[in-house]
Amino acid sequence: MTEIKLYNTKTRAKEVFTPIDDANVRMYVCGPTVYDRAHIGNARPVVVFDTLFRLLRHVYGHYAVKYVRNFTDVDDKINAKAAATGRPIRDITDETIEWYHDDMDALGALRPTHEPRATEYIAQMIAMIEVLVEKGNAYVSEGHVLFDVNSYDAYGALSGRSLEDMRAGERVEIADYKRDPMDFVLWKPSTDDLPGWDSPWGYGRPGWHIECSAMSLDLLGDTFDIHGGGIDLQFPHHENEVAQSCCAYPDSGFAKVWMHNGFLQVEGEKMSKSLGNFFTVKDLLEQGIPGEVMRFVLLSAHYRQPIDWTAKKAAEAEATLRKWRALTDGIEPSANAASTVVEALADDLNTPKAIAAMHELAGKGDAAGLKASAALMGLLSDELGGWNDAVAVDDKVSGMIETLLDARISARQNKDFARSDALRDGLAAAGVVVKDTPKGAEWELGADFDAAKLEGLL
Template identity: 70%
Template sequence: MTPITLFNAKTRTEEAFVPIDPKRVRMYVCGPTVYDRAHLGNARPVIVFDTLFRLLRHAYGVDHVTYVRNFTDVDDKINDRAAATGRPIRNITDETIGWYHADMDALGALRPSHEPRATDYIAQMIAMIGVLIDRGHAYAAEGHVLFDVRSYADYGRLSGRSVDDMIAGARVEVAPFKRDPMDFVLWKPSDESVPGWDSPWGRGRPGWHIECSAMAHDLLGPAFDIHGGGIDLQFPHHENEIAQSCCAHPEADFARVWIHNEMLQVEGRKMSKSLGNFFTVRDLLDQGVPGEVIRLVMLQTHYSRPMDWTAAKAAQAEGTLRKWRGLVAGVEAGMPAPAVVAALADNLNTAGAIAEMHKLASSGDRAGLAGSAALLGLLGADMGAWATVEGPSAEVSDLVADLLTARSAARAARDFARADALRDGFVAAGVEVKDTAQGVEWTLTPAFDLERLKALR
């Protein structure tokens, strides 16, 4: 098995990945708050961690990897949407989860092993909050329960901040019932206008951070291998998850490896509705941008670097995928190429893996290309309808055959001017010609021009 190394944000070093139990590799990734369509930036962690999921399954076996990604379906944004539309909250969250599945499916993302909804784990959250209070790490105040940040000595270790620096930089009004400005909410009261559950502290609902801690513990245990999400979640969400989980279960260390993907830009600028460059995934799909193209564009940038979505990159990716699909048509996929696996195993170097796939395409290793593409979630039969084109007509096939014969004759006669003219003419007409050990292979590219081809006769 190719050794896997990953950059661990917790230790700020690249480390050899050694699972707690190779027969039960476990990963948790923070999922969406389900009140609206997923925007293009939301798609990046889905694709990044789907690719890691595929690599882990390749390395340890499909049955030995568990991937959990949650749905936050209790949140003030959802409450606001319900109040503005008059629709039931469950109706909104069910619809949004359906949209999310359809859009992420279109990107070639595998469904995680578990997709827990926060509202199904309220009892586990209440139990964990009770443990934190009993151990002196949380306190009740005015219908709220808050985590006592000063009670956890390692608070700030993940993000590299001290509590005092955080307080100095804070610009928010501090609630009077907090003992410390940095203490965060585990439970808050609910009136009759918003969802609420009975608890020892009154009718209320959970704070955001406790959700993931409770669901991860219930599904993966007190210690598991990988926790992932966008860099925007590192603080405060992930920092707070660590604090409450380690204080509730001090015998474990929660997640061993922390991985964060960088943010997304559009045409070199931060994605923003005010700038007119804000897109949902569905917007692009409806505009005719295939999900497979979106996936390839994102894979071409390493997850740890900001990723810039541009129309030029999308067009280039579409051309690459059409070429690759032409090469693997009718070919039985082989095993992923070792060089592609090695690139992915090197801190999920997807850009390096794509570069290796270009080499496979150039070398004519079509089985290796197909197998490697599958590992990256590309070229699947279920994603290829957008690239379906009719095969060359008999007229085109006969014409190309005649011109290839003419090229061979010119080479034999050492008429290199004619041979070179035919070579350049094929390129101009959108016919890709390859000389292989098995003979001459040719395919039509999206730029095919029949009239230019005829002019070569």
């Protein structure tokens, strides 16, 4: 069996991955807050952990891996959007989830085994908060339930910071109802115009962190193998999840391996709406950048490194995929992915190295091996294809092109090279790609084909 190594944020080391149960490998990844279209940065963890999901299924078996990714559908940003638009919250979250599915499908991401919505786990959250209150890890204050960070000795271990360090910072918000400025909210009161549920502490709604603890417990148990998300979630979100889960279930250990992907930038700058470099996946699809190209770019850097989204990378990725698709078109994939590709992925998901290995397969002309290996990375599939297909042609157009090519052959035979070059340039200008092969000229239509430009060439 392939030995997988993963970098564990918790231990700050690359470790051999040993599942708790080979027949039930469990992974939880923090999903989106559903209030708006997913941007290209949101797509990174989706693609990264999708690739890990594929690798785990490859190694442990298709049905031996359980992957949970949540939807946060109770959140102040959603409330704000509802208030601004007058739309019911559920409309907004349902619609956003649909968008998310569409966009992530376009990136070739498999649907997780479970995609729980926070609002469907309120009872489990309340139950966990009650346990924390009973155990003395949480306290009620002015209608809020707060987690007492001083009740958990290991608080800060995941993110490598101590309470003293954090208090030393100047940006800690102090609230009157907190015993310690670092205490965080498990439950907060709601007014009538906000979503809320009855609870032992009155009408209210959950804090942000408790949902992941409650849903992972319900779907994966009190201990599971891998917990993933963006590096920005390491603190405070994941630190707080650990505190909640480990205090509620002290012997569980919660997630064994913590994985965090690096941030994405755009053309060297932080992506932000004010800079005008804010792209949703949908925006890029509409610009004609295929989802497969986005996926390739996202996998072209190691997941823990920062990555810069650039138009140049997208163009290079598209050229590579075009070449590989032409090579593997109609080819039956070999039974197994190449060992070089599997080994690269097994080494802490080294996708750039895996891509290099695929380049070598392509260089050797091993189309079947390339196709099988690409499948492991979610690339070169039929579902993601189509974007590279030549433009469909009608008989009239193809007849015209054939006539022009015949005229070019005649001109060349007569050594009228000015004429033959003019015909060639004219075809190129019209978007017809002509390739001279030993068997004669082949042609196909480029994306910029314009039939009108063929007129008058004869």
